[in-house]
Amino acid sequence: xxxxRKWKQINKFVEVFAHAVGRSSLADAxxxxxxxxxxxxxxxxxAVHDWLTHGQQRQAQVVGVELRPDLVAQGQQxxxxxxxxxxxxxxxxxxxxxxGRMDVMIALHACDTATDHAIHLGVKAxxxxxxxxxxxxxxxxxxxxxxxxxxxxxxxGIHAEQQAEMVTDSLRALLLQxxxxxxxxxxxxxxxHTAKNKMILAVKRATAASPAAALxxxxxxxxxxxIREQALETLLLA
Numbered sequence: 001x002x003x004x005r006k007w008k009q010i011n012k013f014v015e016v017f018a019h020a021v022g023r024s025s026l027a028d029a030x031x032x033x034x035x036x037x038x039x040x041x042x043x044x045x046x047a048v049h050d051w052l053t054h055g056q057q058r059q060a061q062v063v064g065v066e067l068r069p070d071l072v073a074q075g076q077q078x079x080x081x082x083x084x085x086x087x088x089x090x091x092x093x094x095x096x097x098x099x100g101r102m103d104v105m106i107a108l109h110a111c112d113t114a115t116d117h118a119i120h121l122g123v124k125a126x127x128x129x130x131x132x133x134x135x136x137x138x139x140x141x142x143x144x145x146x147x148x149x150x151x152x153x154x155x156x157g158i159h160a161e162q163q164a165e166m167v168t169d170s171l172r173a174l175l176l177q178x179x180x181x182x183x184x185x186x187x188x189x190x191x192x193h194t195a196k197n198k199m200i201l202a203v204k205r206a207t208a209a210s211p212a213a214a215l216x217x218x219x220x221x222x223x224x225x226x227i228r229e230q231a232l233e234t235l236l237l238a
Contacts, residue, residue, distance in 0.1 A: 010047050012188055013108075013131075017048060018055075020129045024203045026103055031059040036106040037094040037118045039064030042075040044108060049087045055226040065092045099124040109135040116231035119172060119200075120128065123179050123236070130181065133188070137161075137168045144224035167221065169200060171230050172219045176202040178211035180238070 026032055032052055036045045052060035063148040066072050066089065075089030094110065095117045105122030107115055117136045122130040139214035146154040154160045157189035173183040181202035218233065 006043065010043050013044060014047050014051050016188055016199065017050065017106075017129075017131065019102075020131065020201055020203055023103075025206065026128050029058070029093050029103070031061065033061040033101060034063070034104040034106065035097075035102045036064045036108075037097070037121075038107055039066045039075070039089065039116060041071055041072075041110075042066070042078075042089050044106065045075075045089070046087070049084065049108070053086070059086060061086045062088070064089045064115045064188060065094065067091065067093055078140070092123060094118045096119060096149045102127050104129045104176065106132070107132045108133045111136040112138040113231040116172070116235060117170060119176065119202075119232055120235040123176070127202045129147065130176065130200070132200040134165075134169055134172070134174075134198060134200065137165045139227070139229075139231055140164045140168050140227060142224075143225075143227050143229070147224060165198075167225055167227075168230070169198065171221060171227075172200055172232055173202075174214045174221075175232050176200070178214040178218070180205050180208055181213075 010068065021027060021032070034048055034052075036042070036048070039045050045062055049060050049062040052058045052062070064075060066075065071093055072089055072091045079087050079089060094107065094114055096180050099121055102122065102125045104120060105127040107118035110132070112135070115132055119130060119132060141160065144154075144160070144161075144164060144167065146160075154163050169185050173185050176183045180202040181204055183200065183206045184203045185198065185200050220232070221227065
């Protein structure tokens with residue numbers, strides 16, 4: 001019973017993941033390579049591996065990447081006990097991870113700009129699907145202006161926090177669109193299960209389109225709110 005909320009989150013995530021695979025270029029791929037950054041206890045990594053291997057009869061190569069050595073050891077022990085093929089839990093930091101091939105990049109609750117590093121890595125590695133549940137939107141908040149007549153709205157701390165979250169994830173979505181992805185931002189579970197319930201889902205488009213419109217919207221948002229720097233944009237321009 002204590003894990004009921006986590007169970008619901010993971011099952012909903014796998015549902016979203018399955019739908020994304022079905023409408024991507026990976027729909028009929030016999031093998032999928034998935035990298036899950038900030039895997040924690042790797043509940044999601046194991047669930048994705050199980051869905052691909054047993055639910056879809058595909059060859060799965062799922063890597064859960066986690067910084068904390070105790071959780072890595074715990075995950076590795078579970079993999080060994082179950083004798084899972086194509087499943088690995090390794091220690092690593094998304095900010096230093098090499099951009100090898102991956103079909104799907106997952107990052108749940110990566111704090112602040114770690115989400116930007118994960119998205120950038122997914123783009124660089126040619127991921128067809130990028131799934132993120134962002135957390136701790138700290139970078140933009142001290143930069144944001146509250147242009148009149150919004151000043152009275154964002155004088156309240158909770159509104160300023162929500163503003164930073166909305167603007168940050170809107171910029172991420174636009175930058176992903178400019179990189180050739182169809183992008184959605186939505187709640188994937190209700191707030192009763194977790195406060196970190198927002199998801200950015202990006203699926204690579206089959207045909208390329210001009211990035212100009214999305215980049216112009218990025219520029220407009222930055223001008224309006226006085227944003228000097230946003231991590232994902234900086235990484236993509238490097």
